[in-house]
Amino acid sequence: MSENNHVNLPPKYDHVAIERDRYSFWLEGKFFEATGDTNKTPFSIVIPPPNVTGKLHLGHAWDTTMQDTISRMKRMQGYDVLWLPGMDHAGIATQAVVEAKLKETEGKSRYDLGREKFVDTVWEWKEEYADHIREQWGKLGLGLDYTRERFTLDDGLSDAVQEVFVNLYEKGLIYRGEYIINWDPATKTALSDIEVIYEEVNGKFYHMRYPIKDSDETIEIATTRPETMLGDTAVAVHPEDERYKHLIGKKIVLPIVGREIEIVADDYVDMEFGSGAVKITPAHDPNDFEIGNRHNLDRVLVMNEDGTMNENAGQYEGLDRFECRKQIVKDLQEAGILFDIEDHVHQVGHSERSGAVVEPYLSTQWFVNMQPLADRAVELQNTKEKVNFVPNRFEGTYLHWLENIRDWCISRQLWWGHRIPAWYHKETKEIYVGKEAPADIENWEQDSDVLDTWFSSALWPFSTMGWPDEESEDFKRYFPTDVLVTGYDIIFFWVARMIFQGLEFTDEKPFKDVLIHGLIRDAEGRKMSKSLGNGVDPMEVIEKYGADALRYFLLTGSTPGQDLRFHWEKVESTWNFANKIWNASRFALMNMDGLTYEEIDLTGEMSLPDKWILTRLNETIEHVTMNTDKYEFGEAGRYLYNFIWDDFCDWYIEMAKISLYGDDETKKATTRSVLAHVLDQTLRMLHPYMPFITEEIWQQLPHEGASITVATWPTVNNKFHDVEASNQMEQVMAIIKSVRNIRAEVDTPMSRQVNMILKPTSTEALEQLSVNRLFIERFCNTSELTIDEDAIVPEQAMSAVVTGAEIFLPLEGLIDFEKEIARLEKELEKWNKEVALVEKKLSNKGFVEKAPAQVVEAEKKKQIEYEEKRRIVQDRLHELKA
């Protein structure tokens, strides 16, 4: 075929070839850069900045693909889109990775290098990792504006961090104090509450009897952490507890240690639990700390920062806390103090990062006073201006957390991060907090700690836009952002904090919508994790099946808020979809015959399939646009899939061949235009889902503009909305399906021509069928087609019934009458049931009176149709049995 010469699409869909150079084409065209065009409405998204040392995993791919899909559609809809990229310095995570590398390559610790040199080393690593992440973003096809890329430790963001810290300090919303915090002995830093993961652990419950001074009595207490007894400074009982009332105020000689501690009364103690007496260790337990404050108790810290016992542990000094536990249990048992050990399942806190058992530990740290900030965020949700959570139920989790908020420990004993802008006077011990160091710097010492990574992340939507400079162009134009996309696992870490910081510092919510997605799991439903080794590298998926297939799989694989299981087979079937599009496009191109975009002409007289596919296109545009707007990517994607595969490929292209391969040049030209138009519009809609393949094909098709990324989004065209044609097409399709069915029944392949008789059930149907007979002839492969109400049907014929017509295929010698009668009886039974059901409904007074008129009307129509079909099948059975 000579037309083949015009086709530049290779015969095979090759995702590697297609995707290879496309991203640089987009970047060079600057299609992803926000234009600042004031004729357009701004639309902005900030990327959740990935950890700079991390490799992007499938979760990132999912998260960013959604953002890309949204922003690509918005761009096509004419918005001035800013999708701002960036990365997070990720304090603990990064420091841990670099420390490990350092040990591995040079056998050195961070202390060997010293603070300054170590931080320099991290910066070097950072550049390398950042390049890698950008490369992965490119492979995914993300439309990011790299001219605005930010890093949480760059100058601008550091300035914002300091501004916020100083401001909150001056307002009294940041304070420094000595409290029990969560201490991670592995990384030797404090953690915030949400960085502690509680896991059920099979532990022990140790029961002890403490001797009371100058008495033979003992008091029974129990603990899960016996080593902390070294730091006990009291035993508490309930003031109303009759068992112990006489002991209040008496002294205990703390075993091993020998310290005298008092028995105090405190309401906190639950008389019902255990013995009703509690050992109090103010330096190692938050509740004990509170009790200690109320009773002015000493705070005896018995551990070092690395989890070993310190000098207050006496003979146990230097032992690891768990070694010490073993030893102390043994010693106490021998001394007869510890008299029982019980198995006990309880929740033990572990560091989110290191996995080490978190130690409640007395320490001086910086905190954010959360209540006022949280109150404001909660308040916002009672107004019309509230942040819109999708799905909505996550607003509940968010609010629940805010309503039970506790102060946020923000100092970390790390080197990699934003240094706390506080200085202590060497002599007076006075504290100075400010963006600039004190003038007489030689007399001061800066706080050695850095801030929690999330402290800077919380400012991300506005710090990236130029804040604290409120006159910054980007801040004025693109803040607040439109939507934030993230997983439910970081609602507390990040979403909540961005909201209260946004409110506090910009008086605005940082985003209008929050789209929450779930977690990616493996095929068995397990979380993907390093330890299980069940992680899947998105780059591997892209290599095998292409970014388009991966993206489509991720977008359509689940509903908002739900987890997603990864299945290779699903990605593979998505690849098949891409291949289908590829080949349908090849067909179209083979028939374009040099058509240009300007020559696309939809004014000519159209065939039935032309009118039908344009109507279906309208429906698809409506559906896809609405659902993408609602973030229902699954719904939109599936609708497109069905439209492309079933309607466009299986029906329209097949039927278009009639005019494309025919002699009527006018019809041919019209169909060619329709084909080009529908494909063009379809590719545009599919583009946010599968950017690479759609761009590749679109460039080959008659088109205008430099790139599909900046083509306009399709809108419904009422001029081509022909319901009547659609109904006729449906009827033709129904007839074709019935004939295929019969042919399969009697083993008569489509390649064999057959005679066919159509008996219309109305003059209207007669007219329509006559007009559309060409399609019926062609797709039923008839040798002779009779359309006649009074046609005489040979005795040996297979029959079927569709709305408006009875179908007969005279197939002498091929029919097994018994089988045919059985088949018809089965069908009769079906119609009997349907008729009975409709009749039951319609005879139900309640239904007729209360159901909406259109529903009742539809039922009445069904009744007529089913009764007609039943009658026809019945008659046919009579004939055959006669």
Added chain:
RNA sequence: GACUCCGUAGCUCAGCUGGGAGAGCGCUACCUUGACAGGGUAGAGGUCGUUGGUUCGAGCCCAAUCGGAGUCACCA
């Protein structure tokens, strides 16, 4: 202990404001039809966890219950 989510065809999942169940993969039979055999055509397969309730009508709303997952808070 509080709360949330899930339980629909063999498997993985859809099913929008309630009007009589869908897709992909898998399975069966047939088909080298001029874009595609990674394709086409026709099919089989579901008491929508269970029990009540509301309603003319429930997979969809309410209650209870069973099973699975998760979040938060926890008594030493």
